[in-house]
Amino acid sequence: MINVKNLTKRYVNINAVDNISFNVEENETVGLLGPNGAGKTTTMRILTCFMPATAGSATVAGYDVFNDSLNVRQQIGYLPENVPLYLDMRVNEYLMFRAKLKNIPRRERKKRIDYCLDITGIKDVQNQITGTLSKGYRQRVGLADTLIHDPKILILDEPTIGLDPNQIMLIRQVIKDLGQKHTVLLSTHILPEVEMVCDRIMIIDKGKIVAMDTPANLMKQLKTGLNVVLEIKGDGEKIKNSLSGIDGVRSVTWKEKGDANEFYVEGSGEGDIREAVFKCIVKDNYILREMKRHTITLEEIFHQITTKETEEVSDDNA
Amino acid sequence: MRNVSTIYQREIKSYFYSPIAYVVISVFLIASGFFFAGNLQFWQEASLKGSLDSIQFFLLLLTPVITMKLFAEETKSGTIETLMTSPVTDFDVVFGKFLAALSLYIVMILPTWIFVLFLTIFGNPDFGPIFSSYIGLILMGGLFVSVGLLISSFTKNQVVAAVIGIVSLIILWVVGFLSTYGEGWFYETLRYAGTFDHWESFTKGIVDTRDVIYYLSFSTLLLFITVRNVESRKWR
Secondary structure, eight states: OEEEEEEEEEOSSSEEEEEEEEEEOTTOEEEEEOSTTSSHHHHHHHHTTSSOOSEEEEEETTEETTTSHHHHHHHEEEEOTTOOOOTTSBHHHHHHHHHHHTTOOHHHHHHHHHHHHHHHTOGGGTTSBGGGSOHHHHHHHHHHHHHTTOOSEEEEESTTTTOOHHHHHHHHHHHHHHTTTSEEEEEESOHHHHHHHOSEEEEEETTEEEEEEOHHHHHHHTTOOOEEEEEEESOHHHHHHHHHTSTTEEEEEEEEETTEEEEEEEEOSSSOOHHHHHHHHHHTTOEEEEEEEEOOOHHHHHHHHHHHHHHHHHHHHO | OHHHHHHHHHHHHHHHHSSHHHHHHHHHHHHHHHHHHHHHHHHOSSOOHHHHHHHHHHHHHHHHHHHTHHHHHHHHHSHHHHHHTSSOOHHHHHHHHHHHHHHHHHHHHGGGHHHHHHHHHHSOOOHHHHHHHHHHHHHHHHHHHHHHHHHHTTOSOHHHHHHHHHHHHHHHHHTTGGGGGOOSHHHHHHHHHSHHHHHHHHHTTOOOHHHHHHHHHHHHHHHHHHHHHHHGGGTO
């Protein structure tokens, strides 16, 4: 549904988006992830025809964003960051205005507005002036607006930013449901969010795509095996030495924790090391108080990938 | 054309949701009431000649206040992004906003017909120059609104848009007077470019196609530049 080829957007002296290419398939939900200023918003603005690229091409639903921009805009629902609304209009009046602009036939407008009010849960504020609404409600009005013409593609720029935890859950659920029937491209820097709603993740840093895969594959890519956290009573150094001797253990670190020691055992990736670890502890008669798996989170992947990049860059400079 | 009407309706509503429309219209009507009374007392004749000249100058100061928000507000609040990513052309947006501001301008000057009513009750005015003056006022309004709209599309600060708009209109007004300082094509061009000379023939009861064309073509040119300027975010 979205095809991006060698897209570059150059500002006066920096490349906000630097030669990126990617595809988003139909009914796929892709999360665009990256630190502030990575180029997420710029990419979205190009895809929504708000600004053109300096080089490269992009097609959305088969239409070119530069030459066929009106058709593209008819196919997408775009929720910009900070959700700009006309603050002097009532909610249903605003949605009516947007419905007209988006060419919804007269007879269907009322029905579409009701449907969108319903799905975003803002029916009870439909007669309020948008300027009096809280951030969370404004966000939902914005979301209702992006859905109003039943677009094939949704482009959402940080849809859950600034919401309270309950609202975040609600919006995520809405996006997840929409993802069944729509192609969704959303940007965020909240990792559990992408983990929860996205089929694929695209990590972007300094205008470049540094990783793009499913959440599961991204974790595999980093070649970390099963890691375990242990709490053992006994002499720390000795325990460390015997744990290090186990097959399949890559490294062991430890620190004191109360009257016991906490160990972090990193597996090399092949097989489950938990049984061997247990046997080793029992053999030496140490007391095991806790053993738990530690799965690497997206936070860590994200951190590793984005900092690895900067290290490489600084290596190049040196 | 349907998009033009959608945008037009929103802009009109927005004028009357905010205090702008009420403030501008009240200030204008109070001021023109004073001008009318003053001129009537001074000239002692049943015509609008002097009053409309003063009113015309006052419109120069007030029209930029009507147009200042048109683009500046959208740029500042970011709604320009949702607006321009909807399936509408830049022309739809510019023309819809232009018509809305022009309508408010016309609504503002319409109540001054009460002066004409007074004149007919207490005297015997010549209707020719009055009608032609109002045609002139509306054509001039089109030009003033286009100037304000263009300036609003350059800035995100409404106050800046209003001040520069007023200054531009004053320059446009006085530039014609400079033509009295010399002769030749240069001064002739200045005379033609200034609004005052064209306005004056309307007040005399003359609807000259040259003046009509001046206003229409000048407004069209400015609207065209505005569309280009709105578009320019795409190649800047």
